Amino acid sequence: MKKRILLSVAYDGTGYAGYQAQKSGVPTIEGELNRALTELTGVPVEVIGASRTDAGVHACCNLAVFDTESRIPPDKFSYALNVRLPDRICVRTSLEVPADFHPRHCSTVKTYEYRIFNAPMPDPMRRLYTYYSRYRFDVEAMREAGRYLVGEHDFKSFCSMYTSAKTTVREILNVEVEEIPCGTRASLSQVCRMPREIVIRVSGRGFLYNMVRIIAGTLMEIGRGAKAPEEMPSILDALDRRAAGPTAPACGLTLVRYEIAEPGMEMVFE
Amino acid sequence: MKKRILLSVAYDGTGYAGYQAQKSGVPTIEGELNRALTELTGVPVEVIGASRTDAGVHACCNLAVFDTESRIPPDKFSYALNVRLPDRICVRTSLEVPADFHPRHCSTVKTYEYRIFNAPMPDPMRRLYTYYSRYRFDVEAMREAGRYLVGEHDFKSFCSMYTSAKTTVREILNVEVEEIPCGTRASLSQVCRMPREIVIRVSGRGFLYNMVRIIAGTLMEIGRGAKAPEEMPSILDALDRRAAGPTAPACGLTLVRYEIAEPGMEMVFE
Numbered sequence: 001m002k003k004r005i006l007l008s009v010a011y012d013g014t015g016y017a018g019y020q021a022q023k024s025g026v027p028t029i030e031g032e033l034n035r036a037l038t039e040l041t042g043v044p045v046e047v048i049g050a051s052r053t054d055a056g057v058h059a060c061c062n063l064a065v066f067d068t069e070s071r072i073p074p075d076k077f078s079y080a081l082n083v084r085l086p087d088r089i090c091v092r093t094s095l096e097v098p099a100d101f102h103p104r105h106c107s108t109v110k111t112y113e114y115r116i117f118n119a120p121m122p123d124p125m126r127r128l129y130t131y132y133s134r135y136r137f138d139v140e141a142m143r144e145a146g147r148y149l150v151g152e153h154d155f156k157s158f159c160s161m162y163t164s165a166k167t168t169v170r171e172i173l174n175v176e177v178e179e180i181p182c183g184t185r186a187s188l189s190q191v192c193r194m195p196r197e198i199v200i201r202v203s204g205r206g207f208l209y210n211m212v213r214i215i216a217g218t219l220m221e222i223g224r225g226a227k228a229p230e231e232m233p234s235i236l237d238a239l240d241r242r243a244a245g246p247t248a249p250a251c252g253l254t255l256v257r258y259e260i261a262e263p264g265m266e267m268v269f270e
Numbered sequence: 271m272k273k274r275i276l277l278s279v280a281y282d283g284t285g286y287a288g289y290q291a292q293k294s295g296v297p298t299i300e301g302e303l304n305r306a307l308t309e310l311t312g313v314p315v316e317v318i319g320a321s322r323t324d325a326g327v328h329a330c331c332n333l334a335v336f337d338t339e340s341r342i343p344p345d346k347f348s349y350a351l352n353v354r355l356p357d358r359i360c361v362r363t364s365l366e367v368p369a370d371f372h373p374r375h376c377s378t379v380k381t382y383e384y385r386i387f388n389a390p391m392p393d394p395m396r397r398l399y400t401y402y403s404r405y406r407f408d409v410e411a412m413r414e415a416g417r418y419l420v421g422e423h424d425f426k427s428f429c430s431m432y433t434s435a436k437t438t439v440r441e442i443l444n445v446e447v448e449e450i451p452c453g454t455r456a457s458l459s460q461v462c463r464m465p466r467e468i469v470i471r472v473s474g475r476g477f478l479y480n481m482v483r484i485i486a487g488t489l490m491e492i493g494r495g496a497k498a499p500e501e502m503p504s505i506l507d508a509l510d511r512r513a514a515g516p517t518a519p520a521c522g523l524t525l526v527r528y529e530i531a532e533p534g535m536e537m538v539f540e
Contacts, residue, residue: 012394058395078391092391121348121362124282125328125524129395254395 004101005074007047007064007081008093008258008269009033014128014251015088019053019062021046029053029089033064036084040077041070050103050258051110054210056250058129061092061258061269063103093269101265109173111203111257114216114248119182119195130197131216131252137198137223139179145222146175146200148232149215156239158215159208160247168208168239176201177219198223203257210247218245274371275344277317277334277351278363278528278539279303284398284521285358289323289332291316299323299359303334306354310347311340320373320528321380324480326520328399331362331528331539333373363539371535379443381473381527384486384518389452389465400467401486401522407468407493409449415492416445416470418502419485426509428485429478430517438478438509446471447489468493473527480517488515 011029013019021030030049037045050063072080077094085091117123117130118137126132149172156168182195200216218235221227227235227245235243258269281299283289291300300319307315320333342350347364355361387393387400388407396402419442426438452465470486488505491497497505497515505513528539 010391010394012397060393060395082391087392087397088394090392090394121280121352122357122360123330124280124358124360125330125399127282127357128398 002067002069002099003074004065004067004097004099005077006093006095006097006101006103007033007066007077007091008061009064010060010090010092011058011062012088012128013053013056013058016055018055018057019049019051019059021049029059029062030064032085032089033081033091036081037066037068039084040072040080041068048103050108051207051255053255054213054250054253057253057255059255062255063258063269065097065101065103067099097265101262106265107205107261109203109205109257109259109261110207110255111201112207112212113254113256114200114202114212114252115254116198116200116216116220116252117182117195118198123182123195126197128251129254131249133220135220135224137220138225139177139198139223141225141229142177142198142200142219142223145219145229145232146177146215148229148236149175149202153236154239155208155211155236157235157241157244158211158218159241160210160214161241163209165208170204170206170208170211172202172204174201174203175215201256213248213250213253214241214244214246216248216252220248221245272337272339272369273344274335274337274367274369275347276363276365276367276371276373277303277336277347277361278331279334280330280360280362281328281332282358282398283323283326283328286325288325288327289319289321289329291319299329299332300334302355302359303351303361306351307336307338309354310342310350311338313339318373320378321477321525323523323525324483324520327523327525328521329525332525333528333539335367335371335373337369367535371532376535377475377531379473379475379527379529379531380477380525381471381529382477382482383524383526384470384472384482384522385524386468386470386486386490386522387452387465388468393452393465396467398521399524401519403490405490405494407490408495409447409468409493411495411499412447412468412470412489412493415489415499415502416447416485418499418506419445419472423506424509425478425481425506427505427511427514428481428488429511430480430484431511433479435478440474440476440478440481442472442474444471444473445485471526483518483520483523484511484514484516486518486522490518491515
């Protein structure tokens with residue numbers, strides 16, 4: 001009996017050429033999942049992935065489905081796969097879903113976090129999962145600017161020019177900018193402000209190519225005063241990638257929450 | 271004019287053969303500092319390090335001193351070195367100290383944290399800086415056991431048999447066991463307890479070889495019920511390494527605070 005299995009997958013994207021499997025054989029998360037599933041079940045398996053995160057982007061809960069006739073109980077796939085996966089990838093949950101469930105063709109809400117480590121000096125233990133900056137960011141200005149993005153807009157200014165999307169209209173449900181003080185202190189002669197993480201948290205029903213990283217790059221320009229928060233509407237209206245800020249580096253970005261909001265199939269992965 | 275410069279150094283110990291420079295040329299933190307300082311000043315420099323952390327152990331604030339006739343202002347060494355160091359190492363602070371200051375022959379209080387990621391499934395983004403365990407730890411029992419260690423004791427049971435220390439008497443000032451809930455949740459069919467980090471924080475005036483890792487390994491045995499907290503005094507009294515628990519893996523350990531408590535020279539590095 002064929003079954004469709006859904007996997008929730010956490011990964012450290014450092015060193016991977018992104019989520020989506022590629023023919024060239026470069027290491028990808030899907031490529032590793034396909035290899036491990038093929039090893040486990042003894043037949044070739046190709047997963048259908050959900051969010052195609054970029055090279056270097058991390059996730060707590062990206063999704064993938066695959067079909068199998070294996071007799072392994074659905075909830076045991078996670079354990080059986082983890083012993084065959086590198087420690088940079090972990091299947092958090094596995095469960096059976098309806099045969100017609102497709103992770104890209106269903107109603108979802110995804111939340112991404114962009115983390116900035118903001119301190120007088122970098123922290124080697126945060127370098128892989130945050131973007132380091134020494135600028136004095138005005139977090140309130142970043143919050144104010146973020147509010148203009150909420151709602152349904154044409155996000156063409158916040159989309160890589162290399163997109164193949166048919167429409168650049170998307171709906172953003174929430175933009176938060178949180179400040180988290182970090183334990184360490186600069187000491188002595190270096191009387192500096194306290195180190196902190198600035199977390200830009202964006203939730204939406206769908207995102208364009210590089211969209212969250214361009215939002216983060218633009219909010220950072222606003223945070224350091226290069227642009228004013230009130231310029232956000234005109235950046236949106238420009239419908240031109242050059243109006244927005246730079247694409248923030250991949251290492252700061254993590255997919256942190258995946259909500260499936262189909263009638264009769266409501267699930268949250270974090 | 272010769273000056274003695276003190277560096278406070280943060281590092282990700284992953285992949286390094288420890289702090290102390292080795293003749294064999296394997297990568298060490300001191301080896302990298304010596305190379306960068308020699309490049310910077312144009313003359314061979316060898317730092318005198320403070321805590322000789324093991325291979326794979328991390329630090330926010332290990333110390334090193336060196337003598338130089340360079341005209342670089344003392345507080346600028348940090349910036350000049352960081353451009354010559356890999357991003358796994360960061361000099362947080364540099365400052366001039368008296369010519370007779372020796373980081374191992376002075377009164378200090380050091381604090382180490384041993385971090386356990388305790389959850390139903392591992393987290394790839396925590397794998398380098400925590401030890402993963404799925405056991406249900408009794409944190410209260412670990413706290414109770416930790417209290418027996420506070421004070422001056424012969425810690426022979428908590429010292430690697432490969433030590434060269436003249437005495438195994440040391441003073442521990444504080445042992446804390448903190449529980450930090452983690453954002454992510456196991457979902458659905460996997461109705462599991464919430465993921466958490468358990469942080470074992472140990473402060474003392476000096477530590478034996480592997481001492482904090484053996485304390486962590488012993489507290490974990492107590493936390494999972496293999497030993498009772500009340501057995502701690504007899505483990506100490508045994509003066510035998512075999513009485514204590516295993517040496518916990520290096521990746522969970524970080525030197526987080528270094529206090530110099532010399533009369534007239536009081537400084538804290540975090």
